[in-house]
Amino acid sequence: MSLADNIFISMCKDILDNGTSTEGEKVRPKWEDGTFAYTIKKFGVVNRYDLSKEFPALTLRRTAIKSCIDEILWIWQKKSNNINDLNSHIWDSWADEDGSIGKAYGYQLAVKHQYKEGMMDQVERVIYDLKNNPYSRRIMTNLYVHQDLHEMNLYPCAYSMTFNVTKKSDSEKLVLNGILNQRSNDILAANNWNVCQYSVLLHMLAQVCGYEVGELVHVIADAHIYDRHIPVIKELIERPTFEAPTFWMNPDVKDFYQFKVEDFELRNYQHGPKVENIPVAV
Template identity: 60%
Template sequence: THIWDSWADENGTIGKAYGWQLGQKSIYPEGEFDQVDRVLYDLSHNPASRRIMTNMYNHKDLHEMGLAPCAYSMTFNVTGDTLNAILNQRSQDMLTANNWNVCQYAALLIMFAKASGLKAGELVHVIADAHIYDRHIDAVKRIIEKEPYPAPEMVVEDITDFYKFTKNSFTLKDYKYHDFDEKIEVAI
């Protein structure tokens, strides 16, 4: 994907944002974990915990990030055999990013659930500043004038090892879309 190109440094990365933050290991009484492995551990060993979360907004590293994280934390809650999550986002370009943010975090919820022997439940998406840029208004108007299609079903392979998921583990059933030939630039 090239979505981050506008914020990439000379090495083609966005520095210490997103994945870098998730991959940093911390020491716990149970051992050393990065944030993803900590979530997986707690879902299996402490599912009633109110501390199952990730946080990618690390103030001490902001100056080394190409972009401060927009979607910055997830909090997980297990109720019975169902995993629910809250995604917190400080800022959302509704035209260019909302569709894939919702899809990627819904997929992530499903992945965590399957890897933990749980059912995927609700994803609540909290956006502090949801916006449409002035230069995108005409495109948004053209999009919302179209008759919407029913939502497709995301089908995910039954994989129990979180790290065995690939892009081929996901398919969309009954996905329909309208033609849209416009190039929408991300606002920076």
């Protein structure tokens, strides 16, 4: 069993056994048929993934790594808020007739800010500090900009990354770690998707800054399983598991903005069957 499978199974069991049901409460999300989408939820779930040991793709089912990477590049590299720049259709429900999701996600990362060192957007600032101030405790991004929330078609779920550089006692090479803060996480539809995305992001930043990759810490304020997902989750966590796949990233890419989806692979990826037709609450 991979470490990611173990973490996922333990988290799901904890939510199902010890979580709080929102059934009958005032909730925002609805299913396509108009009925309210209730959940079982846990507050303050924290999962740690040591990326130096394995890549945390689930083997219980296949995580679509190419689509994951396409979306993280859309947000962090293209800094786009338009679904026409994205190859998947996961954002279609939140886009307007022009394809825009409003002032959300990539839009916020593209906004230039004045720093003492000059004008930079948030991604440029992260890379600048990792290269010039690696032991800074201020290397972070934030997508949850209150003044722009009314112009976002969906408030950011994964809204903040905090980067922190450490060093192993037996090596001079610096290690890049990150904390992903998430206000809300749909465990079936999005949990491992987000984990894989931000693991790839850490690998990318580590490579372009000359670091080794370390830990991804995933902090979830509201970790929930939707009512219609419960039987799917129960079946999923009883499946056989396999060893974690091997992550490959093109070692020749040294510029963050030159990465392409084709520069990443999961090798020897054994996994269970796909979970088909997951209902998504909006």
